[in-house]
Amino acid sequence: MENYNGKMVMADVQQRLLCFEYLPKGSLDAYITDSSGKLEWRKCYQVIKGICEGLNYLHQKRILHLDLKPGNILLDEDMMPKITDFGLSRCFEENQTRAVTNNVCGTLGYLAPEFYRGEITHKFDLYSLGVIIIELLTGKKGWSNEMLDTLQWEQIRVCAEIGIECTEADPAKRPASMKHIIIRLAELECSAHVIPAGGTNDLLLLHQFVLCFPFEPNKVITCPLELTNNTDNHVAFRLMDKSMGSSFLGLPLYGLVPPNTPYTLIVTTQEKEDQPRKYIIDVILHAATLILGDDEHINTFQSQPDKFFQDMGVAVQEVKLKALYSQPPHITTLSSKVIYYL
Incomplete structure (x- = not known):
């Protein structure tokens, strides 16, 4: 029974619920560490590749995330990353390549330098991606070239190079697009024989x-x-x-x-x-x-x-x-x- 215009009436009360996939491994934040909780290389590569594929999918749909950070990347039971929290995201028009705004928000440390002048392009997300890749490789929030000098393995070295290129202050020096990064990872697997999860065939x-x-x-x-x-x-x-x-x-x-x-x-x-x-x-x-x-x-x-x-x-x-x-x-x-x- 509900009061409506001074009268008690029978009414249905409707509620809307948002249902999300449960991701039991939590956020990527917990795995950026140089302690025993650090991901072993195969899992680390799987996470890097999954983030790249997810971001590539968004950019193909002309969606810019604009707040990519470890806290906004959640992991399922198989450690497959899922990009979340699109509160600051923008969707470009079909032929739109950039936008200028006075209201750029995000998380310091992951924001591309061009946010100071309010410029938004798809390379904005590439900078954030680069920071995340390097943090995953070094196990530290914040990083230096000295840390990267210790990375010896070919696969890790290539991922580190991608991370460094993505964090160039000049957007023109970053990779041309997420597709270029996906292709580099595929070429890396081709040359280094990175075996995907699931292993090899028995027959x-x-x-x-x-x-x-x-x-x-x-x-x-x-x-x-x-x-x-x-x-x-x-x-x-x-x-x-x-x-x-x-x-x-x-x-x-x-x-x-x-x-x-x-x-x-x-x-x-x-x-x-x-x-x-x-x-x-x-x-x-x-x-x-x-x-x-x-x-x-x-x-x-x-x-x-x-x-x-x-x-x-x-x-x-x-x-x-x-x-x-x-x-x-x-x-x-x-x-x-x-x-x-x-």
Whole structure:
């Protein structure tokens, strides 16, 4: 019963609730430490890469976070980072590249220097990202070049370089975009064989998890994928584009690896292009044991390989890879606009 205009009436009382995903590992703040609580390198790299991918997604949607800091990055039970707190964020118009404001807020220490003049671009978030990367690597709030001199490993060194470049006082000296950073991390994985969480496949051992294609205009590019069958059975495989959409690769590919044998699969780009349509795609390798005495399965694999993997069900093992079109960044001027190509 509620009082309405002096009368008691029956009324429904509605409430609105905001429901958030529960992230049990808390904020990244707790893991920036040089004590025993510091993340081991594989987890640290996973967090750095996850933040970069999240920020890249936001920038693709023209969303600028503007308050990126460890306290606004929460971790799920698998230590996967989630960017939160968009109270200060802005969404640019489709062709908008910058904004000038007298009301720039944020957290000192993570704010880009240009906040003093009220200038906002996508490179504002890159500065904050750089600070976070270096704090994760050094384990300290605030850092110095002397701290970074102690970082020896190649993967850590490259991440440190990205962090330093992002924290350049001059925005023009920072990376051109988040896409450039994502590509550098993918190239790092390609050269350093950083094995993603989940490890390797039991049936087929992969020697790399990123397929790198150095883009050249109007040229079909090839990349070898090294596989090893360490089992005593023949293993059938299928390499396919995860999205099942338009891929720059000639997929799907099928094959059979003999027992206890190394195998080189040559993957090629699909066609000649003067400008790649995509730069990074998700690729999946499916593997299943093929018993030579089972004529039905052999015939199915030879005539209908997709049906073979469907029929095998839970016996199919899956490994996720990345395929990367990489080329040196260049700049083309068109109609007095500067367009960045990766």
